[in-house]
Amino acid sequence: MNPNILEELRGILGPHGLISSSEELRTYECDGLTNFRVIPSAVVLPDSTEQVQAVVRVCHRERIPFVARGSGTGLSGGALPVAGGIVICLARMKRILEVDLANARVVVEPGVINLEVTGRVASANFFYAPDPSSQSVCSIGGNVAENSGGAHCLKYGFTTTHVLGLDVVLPDGSLVHLGSKTLDAPGYDLAGVFVGSEGTLGIATKIILRIVKRPECVRTLLAAFHSTNEAGAAVSGIIATGMLPAAIEMMDNLAIQAAEAAVHANYPNCGGLLLVELDGPVAEVDALMAHVDEICRQNGAWEIRVAQSEAERALVWKGRKAAFAAMGRISPNYIVQDGVIPRTSLPQILNEIKELSAETGLRVANVFHAGDGNLHPLVLYDRRVPGQEKAAERLSERILELCIEKGGSITGEHGVGEEKKHMMSKMFAEPDLDTMQRVRCAFDPLQLSNPTKVFPRTRLCGDKPGEYVPHPLETAGIAERY
Amino acid sequence: MAERFRPASRTEADGIGEVLRAIVGPEHVRLATEVDAVAGVVPLVVVEPADERQTASVLRCANQAGLAVIPCGGGTKLDWGNPSRQADVVLSVRRLNQVIEHAWADLTVTVEAGCTVAQLQRTLAQHGQRLAVDPLWPERATIGGILATNDSGTLRLGYGALRDLIIGVTLALADGTIASSGGKVVKNVAGYDLPKLATGSLGTLGVITRAVFRLHPLPRNTRTLTIAVGDADAMQRVILSILGEQLAPAAVQARDGNVDILLEGTLDGIAAQESVIKKFGEVREGSPAVWKAREDLWPSSGAGPIVKFTTLPSRISAAAAPLSRFVIQATGIGYARFDGDVQELRAAMERDGGSLMILGATKLDAWGSPGDSLPLMRAVKEQFDPKGTLNPGRFVGGI
Numbered sequence: 001m002n003p004n005i006l007e008e009l010r011g012i013l014g015p016h017g018l019i020s021s022s023e024e025l026r027t028y029e030c031d032g033l034t035n036f037r038v039i040p041s042a043v044v045l046p047d048s049t050e051q052v053q054a055v056v057r058v059c060h061r062e063r064i065p066f067v068a069r070g071s072g073t074g075l076s077g078g079a080l081p082v083a084g085g086i087v088i089c090l091a092r093m094k095r096i097l098e099v100d101l102a103n104a105r106v107v108v109e110p111g112v113i114n115l116e117v118t119g120r121v122a123s124a125n126f127f128y129a130p131d132p133s134s135q136s137v138c139s140i141g142g143n144v145a146e147n148s149g150g151a152h153c154l155k156y157g158f159t160t161t162h163v164l165g166l167d168v169v170l171p172d173g174s175l176v177h178l179g180s181k182t183l184d185a186p187g188y189d190l191a192g193v194f195v196g197s198e199g200t201l202g203i204a205t206k207i208i209l210r211i212v213k214r215p216e217c218v219r220t221l222l223a224a225f226h227s228t229n230e231a232g233a234a235v236s237g238i239i240a241t242g243m244l245p246a247a248i249e250m251m252d253n254l255a256i257q258a259a260e261a262a263v264h265a266n267y268p269n270c271g272g273l274l275l276v277e278l279d280g281p282v283a284e285v286d287a288l289m290a291h292v293d294e295i296c297r298q299n300g301a302w303e304i305r306v307a308q309s310e311a312e313r314a315l316v317w318k319g320r321k322a323a324f325a326a327m328g329r330i331s332p333n334y335i336v337q338d339g340v341i342p343r344t345s346l347p348q349i350l351n352e353i354k355e356l357s358a359e360t361g362l363r364v365a366n367v368f369h370a371g372d373g374n375l376h377p378l379v380l381y382d383r384r385v386p387g388q389e390k391a392a393e394r395l396s397e398r399i400l401e402l403c404i405e406k407g408g409s410i411t412g413e414h415g416v417g418e419e420k421k422h423m424m425s426k427m428f429a430e431p432d433l434d435t436m437q438r439v440r441c442a443f444d445p446l447q448l449s450n451p452t453k454v455f456p457r458t459r460l461c462g463d464k465p466g467e468y469v470p471h472p473l474e475t476a477g478i479a480e481r482y
Numbered sequence: 483m484a485e486r487f488r489p490a491s492r493t494e495a496d497g498i499g500e501v502l503r504a505i506v507g508p509e510h511v512r513l514a515t516e517v518d519a520v521a522g523v524v525p526l527v528v529v530e531p532a533d534e535r536q537t538a539s540v541l542r543c544a545n546q547a548g549l550a551v552i553p554c555g556g557g558t559k560l561d562w563g564n565p566s567r568q569a570d571v572v573l574s575v576r577r578l579n580q581v582i583e584h585a586w587a588d589l590t591v592t593v594e595a596g597c598t599v600a601q602l603q604r605t606l607a608q609h610g611q612r613l614a615v616d617p618l619w620p621e622r623a624t625i626g627g628i629l630a631t632n633d634s635g636t637l638r639l640g641y642g643a644l645r646d647l648i649i650g651v652t653l654a655l656a657d658g659t660i661a662s663s664g665g666k667v668v669k670n671v672a673g674y675d676l677p678k679l680a681t682g683s684l685g686t687l688g689v690i691t692r693a694v695f696r697l698h699p700l701p702r703n704t705r706t707l708t709i710a711v712g713d714a715d716a717m718q719r720v721i722l723s724i725l726g727e728q729l730a731p732a733a734v735q736a737r738d739g740n741v742d743i744l745l746e747g748t749l750d751g752i753a754a755q756e757s758v759i760k761k762f763g764e765v766r767e768g769s770p771a772v773w774k775a776r777e778d779l780w781p782s783s784g785a786g787p788i789v790k791f792t793t794l795p796s797r798i799s800a801a802a803a804p805l806s807r808f809v810i811q812a813t814g815i816g817y818a819r820f821d822g823d824v825q826e827l828r829a830a831m832e833r834d835g836g837s838l839m840i841l842g843a844t845k846l847d848a849w850g851s852p853g854d855s856l857p858l859m860r861a862v863k864e865q866f867d868p869k870g871t872l873n874p875g876r877f878v879g880g881i
């Protein structure tokens with residue numbers, strides 16, 4: 001990078017806010033998806049919105065691409081640096097700026113760790129609902145960019161439901177306020193559009209969150225089935241009775257073994273494990289829990305446990321939350337996928353995954369948010385065996401194709417990032433992607449903010465868009481899709 | 483009455499009519515009359531396409547010809563927003579009224595924009611489900627209309643707003659592009675969240691042709707409780723007390739010296755919650771009709787416009803102080819008929835971090851200021867509808 005620009009950046013950030021030595025830059029070469037690596041030209045560590053603005057203005061003037069980074073735990077390569085670009089790491093902006101319990105709002109900087117929000121308000125019986133398994137390390141800024149989910153989003157909604165407003169540094173360095181502490185601010189719901197935009201629309205420097213009153217009680221039930229099919233039938237039964245559990249999670253035998261090896265959660269060794277959590281007023285939960293118990297038994301559950309203490313409950317969840325990392329215990333390498341299917345297709349896709357696994361000889365462990373059809377197939381492989389990595393990549397891609405065929409999605413919470421952008425054209429028609437990119441052009445006409453991510457191709461943004469020329473498929477009436 | 487850019491002539495209307503008739507069939511185009519006026523502006527023609535593709539073709543034609551299009555559903559809130567700068571074609575999606583797929587086992591529905599809310603709810607109820615919203619005038623209001631005007635209703639407290647329930651949308655853009663985003667599954671982060679962009683955009687970015695929603699089961703039991711409150715402070719206290727407990731009310735609203743609470747769920751759960759709520763005042767069984775209290779603001783001959791305002795829950799009593807006829811939801815969204823100085827009221831709400839929107843045409847700007855994000859909103863409009871074909875001038879800041 002041009003030394004003058006480095007000097008300018010150092011002037012903005014002070015001596016400790018700039019990283020430019022190649023050794024230190026390595027720390028930032030990838031996120032949680034480690035098979036993609038790019039060394040950035042520089043990393044900046046701003047500690048204020050003004051510093052972010054000043055850095056982005058330099059980038060804008062010099063046409064340098066930049067990539068925001070929170071804790072770097074993303075699983076789709078969202079925070080992967082762009083060659084020749086700058087990484088803007090928000091980890092130092094980690095103040096909780098305001099706690100307003102009367103209105104159930106908390107205002108934070110983007111580097112605040114997810115779990116710290118709950119930590120700050122727990123004594124007043126509030127919690128921050130979105131709970132990705134990585135919540136003890138991932139940042140709110142990263143959560144916002146990915147629209148992160150978690151087990152309890154079945155009932156409480158994803159990050160987007162809990163973000164009311166944002167301060168965003170746009171790719172030209174200007175600052176805008178989107179949304180507000182009150183609901184339904186006048187104008188387009190640009191806060192709603194920003195959440196989940198994976199760092200491609202600018203940098204969030206302040207976030208207004210909604211917190212939730214803790215339910216009066218929480219009960220967690222663990223049910224062991226002979227197979228995931230039986231467990232899946234129980235999930236359908238539970239949903240059909242008209243209740244909305246706080247969480248329904250499922251693990252198959254391979255995932256159970258890995259979790260056991262890693263954290264000794266004391267799970268029964270079974271073909272399909274279901275974890276059902278209900279919360280709410282005690283009387284309500286007790287009445288419904290009896291139903292859940294009955295439905296599980298009817299569908300073949302041979303062991304049912306209800307966590308009797310907060311400690312037992314925590315242990316049950318620890319096993320589930322550790323499931324990804326636990327794969328390291330049973331396989332040297334693995335790929336995590338994040339496809340979504342309509343929940344009713346679960347038995348079918350599990351059988352198909354089993355067949356693919358048999359065909360390729362690669363083991364696949366399955367962990368899912370069963371209530372909302374979000375699969376996390378973990379494809380296990382050994383990089384040292386020639387050809388296995390490619391085969392594993394191909395297999396996980398094939399699983400995503402199956403998700404699309406069933407009317408689902410290629411990602412439920414991890415984002416498209418670098419990893420899955422080529423899959424976007426399989427899920428969406430050209431006009432769909434083109435229309436999304438109109439938003440991109442409004443926010444970032446020069447395509448400086450995390451360019452090259454999410455979309456398979458970038459749309460050119462003129463200063464004034466010309467008359468749109470419809471795609472031939474569209475004119476022919478073919479490219480209308482759902 | 484707003485000024486027209488171009489004087490409409492009968493021959494001009496005939497010319498447009500002919501082109502549109504070729505697209506949608508002669509029986510689905512008619513010349514407009516005074517009764518079709520939208521916020522005081524009389525359009526040239528009213529056209530009712532049969533499907534998504536025809537909708538897109540109508541738009542493309544109008545766009546090329548420089549005609550302004552007013553998308554329209556049930557027409558219940560057609561006068562919300564500012565008067566159109568120009569209005570040539572009223573595009574009614576009335577015929578796009580099918581429930582395309584109720585995937586009840588997956589708790590989702592795909593529905594066309596012209597389907598009325600009530601019709602959708604009746605279809606969903608066959609499988610014991612609902613879209614958990616209670617907007618105004620459900621028998622006439624359409625899905626497209628409630629989305630465009632962002633009218634969720636009182637259930638928002640318990641189930642979230644339309645923005646939280648919509649999971650997919652298809653838009654016909656001014657240039658004739660048909661574009662879908664989101665999908666059919668409740669969890670999905672692939673691509674930008676255009677369903678949220680469309681929600682509340684008042685038809686200024688595209689015509690919503692269909693939407694996909696996540697659904698909820700119909701409640702096993704419901705009970706409405708009402709507590710009489712003496713003054714605004716007591717009202718505020720009761721609302722905050724209820725929110726402060728570990729309860730799960732589906733809706734809470736204040737009106738005319740009363741606070742209403744909607745409980746849903748098992749009988750045991752409802753009874754237990756009721757016993758907690760009793761601490762806050764004398765509770766009596768309320769009528770389910772109270773949840774339509776918002777609608778009662780309209781037909782009365784009361785003076786002054788109806789406004790929607792937003793405030794923080796802790797500022798509800800302050801917001802209510804200058805109002806006499808109002809309904810305020812515990813989320814901080816309120817509706818009132820107000821015959822005082824609306825500008826002054828808006829300024830007060832904005833000072834408090836809230837906003838005020840006028841529902842219906844007046845001489846004043848309907849929206850108030852979106853602050854420093856207005857240029858960005860204009861840029862979005864410019865990308866979606868560069869010629870200003872859709873509802874020109876009706877949205878914030880003259881968008």
Ligand SMILES: Cc1cc2nc3c(=O)[nH]c(=O)nc-3n(C[C@H](O)[C@H](O)[C@H](O)COP(=O)(O)OP(=O)(O)OC[C@H]3O[C@@H](n4cnc5c(N)ncnc54)[C@H](O)[C@@H]3O)c2cc1C
Pocket residue numbers: 031032067068069070071072073074075077078079090110131132133134137138139140141142143144145146147148149150151198199200202203204205324325413414450
């Ligand atoms: C073991 C493990 C378990 C996980 N479990 C879950 C899970 O259950 N659910 C789930 O949803 N995810 C999960 N993840 C994925 C990941 O933790 C989330 O995507 C998380 O939100 C990323 O946060 P981060 O701070 O690490 O962001 P990063 O990885 O640093 O960045 C993610 C994206 O956000 C952008 N970004 C970061 N900060 C900002 C900002 N301030 N403004 C604009 N853009 C910004 C980046 O450019 C990038 O595109 C898991 C990851 C791991 C490693």
